[in-house]
Amino acid sequence: MNAVFLFFIFATSAFASQWDTYPQVPKTASVNGFSDPIKSKLPSCASECADFSTKNTPCPYWDTGCLCVMPQWSGQVAACIAKSCSGEDVASATSLAYSLCSSVGANVWMMPGSLSTSLSEAAKGAVVASATATSEGDSSATSADVSSATETGSASQDSAKSESESKSSTTSENSSSASETSSTSSQNGSLQRTTSSVFLFLVTFVSTLF
Known part of the structure; x- marks a missing residue:
């Protein structure tokens, strides 16, 4: 029981710390x-x-930034706007909501994707702010998310390519070193055989003199 309580305290503290960098609000x-x-x-x-x-x-x-990223709460607000308003009124209300969330550092107004769609439909052609964030698990993704994933994938490919080139270079150097060593050994062996042959010739020549 104590362990569960301590975990709850830790999780709550960690959650609260996410808002430490947001601008101060009343x-x-x-x-x-x-x-x-x-x-x-x-x-x-x-x-x-x-x-x-x-x-x-x-x-x-009172925590504006926290409310901006709570889809279960923002979803209620969005549903109310979509049901009660239409056209330019929807565009105006959603624009105010997004601007508010950006001003406190949240940068998103998070809600289920279905409600984001409802707002667009209720706007009836009026331009609705396009920064709608969807709740976790929704299949939608913002362009920033796609860009981030693309950059990450590209960096991984570059890293893998660099590592492969490094390994290839190392293998080539090792192969070259081994080849040089083999060549040196071959030259030394040939020199030794030549020296031995000359020595035997001299011994044979000297022995014939006596």
């Missing part, structure tokens, strides 16, 4: 940290769409 709010900054700017059809309770998240109710 640690209080009349509704919540997401609704307060944009409520007066939202179209009337969406004026209450960000007023949901934050109890379905681990976030402090």
